Amino acid sequence: MAMMRYILQRLLYGLILMLGVVVLNFFLIHAAPGDAAEVIAGEMGGTTEEMMAQIRAHYGLDQSIMVQLWIYLKQIAMGDLGTSYHFNRPVTELILQRLGPTVMLALSAQLIAMLLGVVLGVLSSRRPQGILSGFVSVFSTVGYAAPVFWTGLMLVILFAVWIPLFPVEGYVSARFRGTGLAYALNVAWHLVLPATTLGILFLAQYARLSRTAMIEVLGADYIRTARAKGLGEGKVTFNHALRNAVLPILTIAGLQFGNLISGALLVETVFNWPGMGRLAFDSVLRRDYPTLLGVLFFASAFVVLANLLTDLSYRFADPRIRTGGR
Amino acid sequence: MRLTRRTFVGTSASLMALGLGPVSAQERRGGQLVIVTGENPRHLNPAVQSGVATAIPGTQIFASPLRVDENWDLHPYLAESWALAEDGLSLTLNLVSNAKFHDGMPVTSEDVAFSIMTIKANHPFQTMFGPVESVETPDATTAIIRLSQPHPALLLALTGALCPILPKHVYDDGQEMPTHPANNAPIGSGPFKLAEYRPGEQITLQRFDEFFIEGRPYLDEIIIRIVRDASSVTLSLESGEADAGMITDSTAISRLSATDGLMVTPRGFEGIGPIQWLAFNTRVAPLDDMRVRQAIAYAMDRDFILNALMRGVASSQKGPIIESSPFFNPDMPSYNLDLDRANALLDEAGHPRGADGTRFTLTMETIPGRDSATGNIPEYLRSQLREVGIEVELRASPDFPTWAGRLASGDFMMSMDIVFNWGDPVIGVHRTYLSTNIRPVIWSNTQGYANPEVDDLLERAGRETNFEERKALYGQFQDIVGEELPVYWINALPYHNVFDDRIGNPPLTIWGMMQAMDQVYWTEDR
Numbered sequence: 001m002a003m004m005r006y007i008l009q010r011l012l013y014g015l016i017l018m019l020g021v022v023v024l025n026f027f028l029i030h031a032a033p034g035d036a037a038e039v040i041a042g043e044m045g046g047t048t049e050e051m052m053a054q055i056r057a058h059y060g061l062d063q064s065i066m067v068q069l070w071i072y073l074k075q076i077a078m079g080d081l082g083t084s085y086h087f088n089r090p091v092t093e094l095i096l097q098r099l100g101p102t103v104m105l106a107l108s109a110q111l112i113a114m115l116l117g118v119v120l121g122v123l124s125s126r127r128p129q130g131i132l133s134g135f136v137s138v139f140s141t142v143g144y145a146a147p148v149f150w151t152g153l154m155l156v157i158l159f160a161v162w163i164p165l166f167p168v169e170g171y172v173s174a175r176f177r178g179t180g181l182a183y184a185l186n187v188a189w190h191l192v193l194p195a196t197t198l199g200i201l202f203l204a205q206y207a208r209l210s211r212t213a214m215i216e217v218l219g220a221d222y223i224r225t226a227r228a229k230g231l232g233e234g235k236v237t238f239n240h241a242l243r244n245a246v247l248p249i250l251t252i253a254g255l256q257f258g259n260l261i262s263g264a265l266l267v268e269t270v271f272n273w274p275g276m277g278r279l280a281f282d283s284v285l286r287r288d289y290p291t292l293l294g295v296l297f298f299a300s301a302f303v304v305l306a307n308l309l310t311d312l313s314y315r316f317a318d319p320r321i322r323t324g325g326r
Numbered sequence: 327m328r329l330t331r332r333t334f335v336g337t338s339a340s341l342m343a344l345g346l347g348p349v350s351a352q353e354r355r356g357g358q359l360v361i362v363t364g365e366n367p368r369h370l371n372p373a374v375q376s377g378v379a380t381a382i383p384g385t386q387i388f389a390s391p392l393r394v395d396e397n398w399d400l401h402p403y404l405a406e407s408w409a410l411a412e413d414g415l416s417l418t419l420n421l422v423s424n425a426k427f428h429d430g431m432p433v434t435s436e437d438v439a440f441s442i443m444t445i446k447a448n449h450p451f452q453t454m455f456g457p458v459e460s461v462e463t464p465d466a467t468t469a470i471i472r473l474s475q476p477h478p479a480l481l482l483a484l485t486g487a488l489c490p491i492l493p494k495h496v497y498d499d500g501q502e503m504p505t506h507p508a509n510n511a512p513i514g515s516g517p518f519k520l521a522e523y524r525p526g527e528q529i530t531l532q533r534f535d536e537f538f539i540e541g542r543p544y545l546d547e548i549i550i551r552i553v554r555d556a557s558s559v560t561l562s563l564e565s566g567e568a569d570a571g572m573i574t575d576s577t578a579i580s581r582l583s584a585t586d587g588l589m590v591t592p593r594g595f596e597g598i599g600p601i602q603w604l605a606f607n608t609r610v611a612p613l614d615d616m617r618v619r620q621a622i623a624y625a626m627d628r629d630f631i632l633n634a635l636m637r638g639v640a641s642s643q644k645g646p647i648i649e650s651s652p653f654f655n656p657d658m659p660s661y662n663l664d665l666d667r668a669n670a671l672l673d674e675a676g677h678p679r680g681a682d683g684t685r686f687t688l689t690m691e692t693i694p695g696r697d698s699a700t701g702n703i704p705e706y707l708r709s710q711l712r713e714v715g716i717e718v719e720l721r722a723s724p725d726f727p728t729w730a731g732r733l734a735s736g737d738f739m740m741s742m743d744i745v746f747n748w749g750d751p752v753i754g755v756h757r758t759y760l761s762t763n764i765r766p767v768i769w770s771n772t773q774g775y776a777n778p779e780v781d782d783l784l785e786r787a788g789r790e791t792n793f794e795e796r797k798a799l800y801g802q803f804q805d806i807v808g809e810e811l812p813v814y815w816i817n818a819l820p821y822h823n824v825f826d827d828r829i830g831n832p833p834l835t836i837w838g839m840m841q842a843m844d845q846v847y848w849t850e851d852r
Contacts, residue, residue, distance in 0.1 A: 034727020038768065042730050043368055044375055044450040046757065046769035051450070051504075058505060086368055087525045088505050094525065153557060161565055168561045174360045174528065174549045174568070272553045274527040282366070282526065282554070285695075285725045 003315075007308065014304035021300040022293055026072065029289055030065050036085040036287040037061060059085055072293070081297065082290030086283070091294035095276060099298070101171055102275035104187075105194055105267065106260045112199030114253060117206025122242060124207070125214035126233075136207050143204035148263055152197040152270035159193060166193050169272035194271040198263050202256060209252055213245035220244075247318060254310025258303045353830060357848040358547040361839065362568035364559050366526050366552050369509035372487040373441060374448040376748070378572070378598075381487035381840035383529045383550055387428075388490030388514035389538075389842065391419050391438065392481065396593070396835045398652070400481055403842075404433060404491055404515070404538075414476030414791045419484075421467040425538035427493045428519040433538075435463035440494040442471065448503045451753050453788070454483045476791045479750035486597070486837040488749070491515060517543035517844035527552055543844035563588065569826040569852070572839070576637040576701065579822050589825045592641070594838025599648030599747025599754065600819035602640075602700065604690075604707070607739050608812055609774035612686055617675040619811040622740075623661035624668035625714045626707065632817060635701045640820035645804045646755050648747045648818060652793075655801040659808035668714045677715075685715035691732060691741035694723050700742050703816065730768040744819060745769060749836065751800060756784050759807060775812035828852065 037055040041047040047055075056062045060071065075082055081091035124133035143151075160168045167173065172186050217223065218241050226236050265277030272278075276295050283292035365379030372384035391405040402408075405419040425433035439461035446455035457477040462470040471480070483489060493515075496508050503509075512520060515538065518531035529550040533543055551568060553559050560578040562568040564585050573579060583590045604622075606613045613619060632640055644660045647653045677685040688711075692704050708718040718740075723729035732738050748754030757763050761776035780803055787799035823839065825832040830847040833839050 032725075032728070034725070034731040036727075038727045038730045038734070040368070041450075042726055042768055043377060043379075046376075047450045047767055048452060049765055049767060051448075052767055054502075055504070058502065088369060088507075088510060089525065097524070156558070156561055161561055164565060168565050168567050169553055169555075169558045170551070170567075171527070174551050175358050269555050270558065272527075272551075272555065272558055274524070278554065279526065287727050 007312075010308050010311070011304075014301070014308070017304060018297060018300045022073075022076065022297055023069070025293055025296050026069055026289070027065070029284070029287070029292060030068075032287065034287060035061055036289065039286045039288075040085070072290075076297070081294035084283075084288055084291045086286045086288045086291065091290050094279060094291060095294050095298055098274055098276045098279050101273055102261070102264055102268070102277060104191065105198065105273060105275060106257075106264055108191055108195035109198035109202065109264075109267075110253065110256075110260060112195055113202035113206050114249070116199070117203040118210045118242075118249060120203075121207040121210025121212075122214050122237060125211045125218060126237065128211075128215055133211070136211060140204035140208045143200045144208075146200075148197060148201050148266045149270050151200055152194070152267055155193050155197055156270070166190075171272075171274050190271075190273075194267045194273050197270070198260070198267045201263055202260065205252065205256070206249060210245060210249055213248050214241055217241045217245045247314065250310055250313050254307050254313075257306035258299075261299050261302065352849065353544055353847045354849065355544050355847070356546050357544075357852055358549055359545050359570060359829070359843070359846065359848075360549045360551060360568045362551045362553050362559050362562045362571040364552075364554060364556055364572075366554065367529075370512050370520065370523065370529070371492070371503075371506070371509040372490045373445050373492055374503045374509070376450055376487075378840060381837075383520075383531065384490055384512075385487050385516065385837075385841050386518040386531050386548055386843060387512050387516045387520055388492065389425065389433075389516045390486055390489045390491060391421075391484040393841055394482065394485045394597070394836055396596070398596075398836055400485070403485075404438075405484075408481075410481075415473050417471045417473070417480060419469045419471070421469065422538055423467050425515050426536050427496075427515045428513045428534055429493070429496075430536075431493060431495055432466075433491060433493075433515045434466040435461075435469040436466075437491050437494045438469040439463050440498060441490065441492045444492060444497070444503055445489060451488075451748065453752050453756060454479065454488060457789070475789045477752075477789065478791045478796060479752040479788075482749045483753065485749075486841045488753075517842050518545075518548055521547075526554075537844065539844060543842075544847035545843070548843065563824050566826070569829060570832070570839070571824045573822050573824060574820055576639045576820060579639045579820060580637060582822075582824055587827055589827045589829075589832065590822050591825075591834065592639075592820065592822050593834045594823045594836075595821040596648070596650045597749045597836035597838070597840070598821070599651065599749070600744060600821055601643050601646075601648060601747065601815055602703075602742065602744050602817050602819050603643075603813040603815045605733070605738075605741045605743045605773050605813045606811065607736060607773060609736060610739060612675065612677060613688070613739060615675045616810050617671045618677070619814070620661070620809075621668040621671040621675070621714060622711065622716070623811060623814045624664045624671065625710045625716075626661070626814070626816075627663040627710070628661075628816065629663075631703060631706065635703060635706060636817060636820060639822070640817040643815045643818045644808075645815055646759065646807055646813075647751055647800060647804065650818075651747065651751075653751055653797055653800040655804040655808075658801075658804040661814075665713055672714060672716075679715045683715055684717050687717040687719060689719045689721045689739045691721050691723060691729060691738050693742055693744065694725050694729055696742075696744060700744075704742060733772045734766045734768050734770075736766075736772070736774065743813070751784075752788050756788065759803070759812065760784055773812040775807075775810075777806065777810065780806055826852075 037052050040055055041052055060068055084091055084094055120136045124136040127133055156168055159165050167190050171190055176186050223241055226240050265281055268275040268278040280295040367379035370383050372380050389404045392400050393403045394400055404421055404425055406422045407420045409418045442455055442461050446458055457473045457475050459472045459474050493513050496513055517534055517537045519534045521532040522530040531548040533546050556575055559571055563571050563582055582588055606619050608614055632642060643649055645658050672685055679685050690704055704720055711718050733741055746754050758771055759780055761781050763771040764774055783799050783803040787796050790796040828849050830849045831845045833843050835841050
């Protein structure tokens with residue numbers, strides 16, 4: 001019952017946060033110079049003042065900003081995120097088309113980063129001065145420092161042009177017409193390079209964090225006790241040490257979700273991955289307010305949800321939190 | 327056949343000349359063509375939207391009355407013949423009788439009339455059908471276009487993306503054209519029909535089996551892949567994931583030119599006429615003085631820009647009309663690097679050097695997102711103008727609306743700009759120099775340039791149907807603006823088409839890929 005009340009309370013806070021995100025961003029994007037009518041005029045190759053006025057009237061851009069905000073809030077209260085100025089299609093439809101690819105990319109990258117990062121971190125923590133530990137340190141630093149678009153381009157040149165193992169761009173091959181498993185495999189083939197690119201960025205952080213946490217935990221008294229009891233090194237490392245070192249990793253996993261979405265933006269652009277990041281980026285440039293606000297609405301919902309899941313996973317991973325420290 | 331005043335009746339010989347005869351053994355049927363583009367269309371209806379992004383799919387979906395080849399010669403398309411009246415005030419189009427829209431409905435003169443009047447009312451190029459008063463439809467296959475004055479650009483305006491024939495039964499339902507739902511799911515009578523449109527990602531077009539030209543198109547499918555990152559466009563072409571594309575970046579042009587199996591060519595952009603220039607705000611001091619603008623022109627080394635900054639892939643552009651156009655005046659005033667003359671002009675204009683050697687400071691805008699085309703020109707100009715005592719502050723805009731807003735409102739001194747000629751000066755040139763077109767919208771006469779003599783020359787050239795006389799009028803116009811320099815024309819943008827070299831009959835007319843690709847085929851299995 002307490003758990004349910006806790007979840008509902010967090011969801012309520014989340015809703016207030018999302019409303020704040022929408023209102024704040026509404027004012028921010030309207031504060032930027034120019035509007036959608038100028039972008040449309042530019043894309044049309046020029047236009048007349050009359051047409052500009054028509055466009056502004058059609059999209060309600062001729063109303064005061066407070067009236068526009070009120071209309072928008074009423075719309076989203078009814079579950080309608082509006083119509084894209086650029087695509088002239090419902091924003092919800094555009095976002096739902098891109099939701100799957102972005103979630104797939106973000107989760108795959110998170111999985112790659114967490115699994116490989118933790119394994120590398122744990123292995124290197126066992127011999128902090130060893131070769132593997134040195135490699136993990138150098139790789140982590142380079143992986144974290146390298147701009148994600150550079151990493152992406154390097155991987156494309158290496159694994160798509162020089163050694164053509166993977167495609168240069170896209171979600172599914174342009175010529176591909178299969179369905180079912182063949183389709184899934186084609187998508188997975190396209191996912192490898194973008195997920196690896198995004199994963200490398202976060203892998204570095206997980207590796208460094210788990211290495212540091214493990215080194216600290218491995219020096220604790222209860223580890224010495226476990227070893228003194230005659231437990232094997234594997235059991236000591238994975239059953240005793242890792243479970244205690246995992247809390248900071250989970251914390252970072254939750255906090256990183258927002259970063260993961262913003263990292264996905266660049267990766268989606270480099271790999272032409274049809275996700276929400278690219279949609280958001282293009283919407284900013286086009287002053288496509290409804291689409292941008294819709295993407296931010298969804299993104300903030302994700303972050304709220306990811307943080308809630310992180311909190312819940314603490315309770316699962318650490319009984320002290322579940323019982324309130326008793 | 328050039329675009330001159332004439333009375334012309336198309337014959338079957340024209341059809342043969344355009345390769346509309348029987349399919350030879352070499353012209354293989356089938357296959358997919360993947361085109362990669364960095365341009366993202368708002369929708370797929372060129373009747374209410376200009377630009378390459380809409381024009382490429384739009385011309386596959388919609389047929390137009392006429393089409394044009396690489397020599398600017400006109401050919402029949404939906405109109406099997408046409409006749410311009412002796413007084414130049416009407417044009418009769420005789421339509422083919424077997425054309426159908428993709429939904430099976432016949433294409434009639436009613437559709438032609440509806441389309442032309444829709445374009446006139448909604449297309450950004452208002453001059454294109456400006457003189458059209460009405461379109462009469464005496465029978466299902468005859469459309470007579472009535473004009474208020476002779477209109478030399480009319481025939482070209484009936485080609486390619488400029489005049490898609492829309493199905494009246496779909497669009498004439500009272501909804502606004504620019505936001506009509508059918509713009510995203512268009513039905514035309516072109517060689518390919520829309521199979522799937524994933525906005526911002528991919529457009530899939532399938533062969534239309536009932537296309538009115540027998541045996542066409544050869545390809546089964548055209549897939550237009552929208553790739554926003556310029557590097558990925560290049561790599562897609564290099565790796566063979568895409569078969570055709572358009573590029574402007576000089577590095578990419580050099581790289582792909584050296585790639586086996588690709589044909590890289592600047593051909594196919596003669597119609598667009600993409601010109602890069604430095605625009606001056608002629609309403610603000612000191613740029614309101616012609617001598618200052620001329621001094622800036624004399625301070626620039628165009629050869630250095632073309633050969634070093636553009637790596638030799640861009641061509642020179644010395645005037646307002648693209649140099650490949652028959653209306654370009656090669657004798658118009660031009661400016662070669664001459665720092666002494668530049669300094670003298672600035673002294674004469676009353677701008678002596680100060681103690682620090684500076685005469686005055688100017689700001690210069692750059693177009694966001696066009697870095698690959700503009701290259702290092704702004705930085706180069708900055709250092710060159712410092713040589714003659716002009717300091718330049720570069721003012722970057724974070725995005726297109728910011729830049730467009732500054733130019734439209736006159737909040738600028740100088741700006742890099744890229745403007746297209748669009749085939750005929752009436753369509754793409756007049757708008758920059760007519761004083762009646764000084765308006766607060768982008769790509770109008772944002773320079774604020776006004777010269778009654780230029781207005782008069784352009785107005786006369788806009789209705790002169792005798793080719794030589796019209797050319798003479800444009801010649802005078804170029805002489806005047808060449809001297810007064812409301813803008814300084816730098817280069818033709820290095821647009822290049824890239825094709826897999828196994829593609830037969832690649833689209834290299836003046837409209838390039840912005841014209842129906844029913845004649846394109848694979849010479850061997852891909």
